[in-house]
Amino acid sequence: MENEIIKYLTKHTSLSDELIDIVIASTIIKNYKKGTVLLREGEISKESYFVLKGCVRSYFINDGEERTIEFYTEEQPVLPIGYGKGIPSGQYLECIEDSVLTLNTTEHEKEMFLKYPQFESICRIMTEVMMANFQESFVNYKITNPEERYLFLQKERPYLFQRVPQYQLASYLGIKPESLSRLRKRLNRK
Amino acid sequence: MENEIIKYLTKHTSLSDELIDIVIASTIIKNYKKGTVLLREGEISKESYFVLKGCVRSYFINDGEERTIEFYTEEQPVLPIGYGKGIPSGQYLECIEDSVLTLNTTEHEKEMFLKYPQFESICRIMTEVMMANFQESFVNYKITNPEERYLFLQKERPYLFQRVPQYQLASYLGIKPESLSRLRKRLNRK
DNA sequence: CTTAAAAATTGACTTTGGTTAAGAAATTTA
């Protein structure tokens, strides 16, 4: 299962064989039950993850309502907002399925940076990739209405519709569950 | 005017006196006329900027309509999406006022990294700061409606209302110019 | 200063999402 991380890393950076072995050797894999909260609002985020199996949802609570930021599924890294910054997190991270995740801590990262300096630049590149993805999400969110977002999601990540409750999808799309229900009805008629 | 960059950098990182001198010595300052397009969609973005005076707008065109991503004003860094990635830009950058900007190129950056390795970690931190800001913007955008965004902007960056045409503000808020007009009327009545 | 062009406002009408409330369907759990 470690292969998935290597696959992901080599997609974005060039890893020497030596580093590949090091990554594999130092990777911690953990199982999490559905419903496990990995991070709560107000806590300091010191862990990042990589999804080998399952689904992690990030969200925050506004006016008592959950607003989904992102769904992380197989082969996606989970870097909470503010990870490693020592500032209280504004978001929650929750496993919405039984999940298998690799676990990475800021301490572990520091050690690795000292032992293997190439690691720092790899992490920089990864951060930049995430930033680019994030910016793209923002732009996409801004130029689309809920219906377009729904169709886009259906095209790009259809499996989410089987795995995620609709009220969570609704908050991800920026609408209320009732509106998502109507939207689906509307699309069915077309 | 170079002081502004130093002020900005020291706000987020700790710069040695030596590095401060280096930054000042290697800073290129340029004047741009209102209407200057710094980056076009499809071009490779190899330049980043820092606004000393004036205003830069980033936007993209969707279905023939401009959608404003951000307004950059005094003491803000302008890092185009995809800067230094060698991929065609999806956005435009335009000076919407006569502007004075510092100019930074990817080549120049590379040189600096070689000469002064501390620079790489400063840039990493800066990238992280920008990412954090960006994520905050996204969250804010998601939890607010156009009216709330308008009021927030009025509170946080009131000067934009004097400097930016309303149709650009409208696209920044995610609505049509007609709707912004009505929104303003509605707020006046309250 | 006048004219032309661009930007902002207004009105009528449509569409879409929010709200509230009720009920149906699906999922958990005892």
Add this chain to the structure above:
DNA sequence: TAAATTTCTTAACCAAAGTCAATTTTTAAG
């Protein structure tokens, strides 16, 4: 399996944004 809880759907009504079109105001150009 039955009961309880959660999730989803539907309906009626309201508010806000989109659309189209016309008009006014402002700005830029000659």
